[in-house]
Amino acid sequence: MITAAQRRALVMLAGCPTGATDYALAQHGVKRPLLDRLVAAGFARQTTDRVRRGITLDVPRFWITAAGRALAAPPVAKRRANKT
Secondary structure, three states: OOHHHOOOOOOOHHHHOOEEEEHHHHHOOHHHHHHHHHHHHOOOOEEOOOOOOOEEEEEEEEEEEHHHHHHOOOOOOOOOOOOO
């Protein structure tokens, strides 16, 4: 079972086809320890981009995995049997 905050983070990642930086996610209230837990659970993965803007920076980028995408999907409502 995942928390509401984890689900919200996964929904955000699902909407980012090129992944999202931890800075961008932090702007939406997603903290780094939560991202680390999602990576450890296999619901997200992390890569590092090297950015050169006068100085070289290593920028972490997070991506959703297939397992995370399954959890981010809205729950399917159960259909009631038609009693006739």
